[in-house]
Amino acid sequence: MKITNDIVYIGVNDHKVDLFEGQYVVPNGMSYNSYVILDEQVAVMDTVDAAFTHEWLDNLQNALGGRTPNYLIVQHMEPDHSANIVNFVKAYPTAKIVASAKAFVMMGQFFGNDFADRQVVVGEGDTLTLGRHTLSFVTAPMVHWPEVIVTYDSTDKVLFSADGFGKFGALDVEEDWACEARRYYIGIVGKYGVQVQALLKKAAGLDIETICPLHGPVLTENLGYYLNLYDIWSSYQPEEEGIVIAYTSVYGNTKKAVLQLADALRQNGCPKVVVNDLARCDMAEAVEDAFRYSKLVLATTTYNADMFPFMREFIDHLTERNFQNRTVAFVENGTWAPQAAKMMHRALENCKNLTFAESGVKIRSALNEESRAQITALADELCREYLAQQDSTANKNDLTALFKIGYGLYVVTSHDGKKDNGLIVNTVTQVTNTPNRIAVTINKENYSHHVIKQTGKMNINCLTVDAPFAVFEKFGFQSGRNVDKFADCEPLRSDNGLIFLPRHINAFLSLKVEQYVDLDTHGMFICSVSEARVLSDRETMTYTYYQDHVKPKPQTDGKKGFVCKVCGYVYEGDELPEDFICPLCKHGAADFEPIQ
Numbered sequence: 064m065k066i067t068n069d070i071v072y073i074g075v076n077d078h079k080v081d082l083f084e085g086q087y088v089v090p091n092g093m094s095y096n097s098y099v100i101l102d103e104q105v106a107v108m109d110t111v112d113a114a115f116t117h118e119w120l121d122n123l124q125n126a127l128g129g130r131t132p133n134y135l136i137v138q139h140m141e142p143d144h145s146a147n148i149v150n151f152v153k154a155y156p157t158a159k160i161v162a163s164a165k166a167f168v169m170m171g172q173f174f175g176n177d178f179a180d181r182q183v184v185v186g187e188g189d190t191l192t193l194g195r196h197t198l199s200f201v202t203a204p205m206v207h208w209p210e211v212i213v214t215y216d217s218t219d220k221v222l223f224s225a226d227g228f229g230k231f232g233a234l235d236v237e238e239d240w241a242c243e244a245r246r247y248y249i250g251i252v253g254k255y256g257v258q259v260q261a262l263l264k265k266a267a268g269l270d271i272e273t274i275c276p277l278h279g280p281v282l283t284e285n286l287g288y289y290l291n292l293y294d295i296w297s298s299y300q301p302e303e304e305g306i307v308i309a310y311t312s313v314y315g316n317t318k319k320a321v322l323q324l325a326d327a328l329r330q331n332g333c334p335k336v337v338v339n340d341l342a343r344c345d346m347a348e349a350v351e352d353a354f355r356y357s358k359l360v361l362a363t364t365t366y367n368a369d370m371f372p373f374m375r376e377f378i379d380h381l382t383e384r385n386f387q388n389r390t391v392a393f394v395e396n397g398t399w400a401p402q403a404a405k406m407m408h409r410a411l412e413n414c415k416n417l418t419f420a421e422s423g424v425k426i427r428s429a430l431n432e433e434s435r436a437q438i439t440a441l442a443d444e445l446c447r448e449y450l451a452q453q454d455s456t457a458n459k460n461d462l463t464a465l466f467k468i469g470y471g472l473y474v475v476t477s478h479d480g481k482k483d484n485g486l487i488v489n490t491v492t493q494v495t496n497t498p499n500r501i502a503v504t505i506n507k508e509n510y511s512h513h514v515i516k517q518t519g520k521m522n523i524n525c526l527t528v529d530a531p532f533a534v535f536e537k538f539g540f541q542s543g544r545n546v547d548k549f550a551d552c553e554p555l556r557s558d559n560g561l562i563f564l565p566r567h568i569n570a571f572l573s574l575k576v577e578q579y580v581d582l583d584t585h586g587m588f589i590c591s592v593s594e595a596r597v598l599s600d601r602e603t604m605t606y607t608y609y610q611d612h613v614k615p616k617p618q619t620d621g622k623k624g625f626v627c628k629v630c631g632y633v634y635e636g637d638e639l640p641e642d643f644i645c646p647l648c649k650h651g652a653a654d655f656e657p658i659q
Contacts (some may be wrong), residue, residue, distance in 0.1 A: 066273060070219060071101065072281065073098060074096035074111060074122070075115040076092060076234055076235050077233065086595070089394075091238060093231065094233050095112045096609070100380050101126070102193035104134065104196070106193055108136050108138070108214065109213075109277060112592065113142065113146035127390050129316070131155060133158060134159050135158055136214060138213060140170070141173055141426070148638075163186060163211075187201060191269065201226070201262070206255055217270075219272070222274050226481065227252075227262065231246060233320075234279075237453070239281070241292060250347050255297075270644055285521045295533070298531050298532075300534065302354075303391065304356070306335070306336055309349055309362070310338070310360075324442060328446060332447050333368075339352060350380045358389060360391075362389065362424075366403075378411065382411065385415075388417075390418045392420035392441055393407055395425055403426055424437040430518065435483075447599060451597060452563075465499065468501075472535075473487070474524040475488050477518060477522075482547050483548070483562050484511055484514060485511075486505070486510075497547075502590070503523065503590060505586055516588075525568050525603055527569050527601040536630070539629075563596075569602075570596060573594035575590055576589070577589050617632075619633055625657055625658060626655065627654055629650045630647045634655065
């Protein structure tokens with residue numbers, strides 16, 4: 064299979080494997096990917112699993128067409144990719160091996176030979192020229208082993224991504240990419256979100272047209288989709304709004320409670336309810352669901368003064384992978400001394416940014432009137448924002464929404480007649496309460512200022528402290544004139560027809576412009592309130608909280624150059640071009656300052 068004119072796929076499909084890494088069910092097999100770059104000099108990208116030595120060497124020989132490879136580039140030393148290094152060396156004794164220093168140490172451990180006579184050690188920023196193709200190496204430690212490098216071919220704009228962007232499943236089976244890539248990512252790489260985020264920032268500065276992973280299909284179209292999912296997964300943010308119930312039940316009474324709760328959640332407008340019986344389901348699928356959706360209910364029986372073993376195993380999987388940024392609720396059952404809720408809470412107490420529901424359900428052996436009422440209360444609490452999002456159940460005149468306004472950060476949504484737009488602002492103020500009047504100040508250079516001045520209406524979305532940096536990138540670092548900021552969104556709309564955000568807000572207000580004040584560089588819109596909804600009691604995001612906890616700290620140690628004051632992007636060099644545009648936030652040179 065040709066990837067480009069010079070890059071050929073020489074990997075294999077494995078339909079004999081039943082458990083990947085000895086634990087993950089792979090009904091559609093696995094692919095072990097390898098590539099060869101045919102230039103003045105020839106480079107082979109990784110090998111494959113030991114079970115496919117001859118098939119791989121045949122593929123390589125056919126691709127070479129009688130030529131001899133000059134290099135074997137080893138990006139990752141896991142045996143499903145490195146097992147045939149020795150066989151390659153035997154077949155091509157003049158070829159050199161290109162790898163990180165740590166990889167050569169591992170070769171000594173695996174093979175009793177670190178190939179000292181043919182080593183080419185590479186690290187961050189090193190390059191290898193094959194002729195027309197120049198390869199640049201990027202270190203990717205703990206994605207998901209410490210020796211990993213990824214490789215960028217600037218000629219064909221191909222990123223060889225090692226285990227990044229891989230998935231379960233052989234290449235001769237058609238299946239949804241996201242489902243098996245999500246399960247693969249969370250199971251294999253999920254613990255290392257910080258390291259994946261670091262790699263994504265490096266990749267943001269590259270012009271990538273094709274991604275060649277070591278598992279799964281070569282990615283050539285809509286790369287933003289895959290990069291966005293990796294950003295969501297590695298920042299531990301919910302991918303979708305919904306509630307997962309993970310439970311164990313011995314005699315069926317806890318299961319009855321779970322099914323009643325699931326029905327109540329659906330009736331309250333929860334967009335997705337997923338129920339997993341931890342004793343019977345694929346544990347990896349249950350873990351995937353917990354990371355995919357925004358809320359989690361854990362329901363189990365007390366067992367030996369603790370939680371049931373399958374629940375303990377499930378929570379261990381979550382904490383091992385840095386579970387965070389979710390709402391969690393507990394349902395416990397116990398005949399004489401219920402302890403499960405306390406033990407589940409204790410097991411999760413070191414997780415970051417978990418919101419624990421105030422309501423809970425305690426069953427004494429079997430459901431009764433009291434525990435059924437607790438189920439109703441829990442469903443109401445978990446679905447408060449879903450109820451507020453629906454026209455039929457929302458209180459549209461909840462003026463306590465005004466209490467959510469402070470020196471915070473907000474997304475102002477508007478509509479230009481063709482598409483929706485959104486903008487980050489930090490200047491929203493209640494100026495009177497009889498009648499209620501809100502002042503919103505917007506820079507005249509922003510497209511939203513132009514739109515709102517024409518239409519006379521907007522929505523103010525009050526952001527909460529769980530809003531990730533991606534929200535500020537989407538609404539603060541690009542112009543709605545050039546980009547459709549809601550292209551991939553299923554919109555929720557208020558009565559004025561404008562979008563309000565489905566998550567990361569605690570309230571929104573629909574505003575009608577009553578007066579405009581020209582403030583030279585900015586315009587102030589004095590507005591009346593036509594609709595106000597409260598979605599949750601989560602804390603409002605303040606500007607200080609954003610600066611201290613959300614905005615990434617620029618990585619300037621040991622670097623000389625300039626740093627973007629908006630997003631923290633670092634430009635290395637003695638002089639910053641006057642026409643330089645930040646590749647992340649699209650701000651110009653005026654928003655850069657010298658690294659001190």
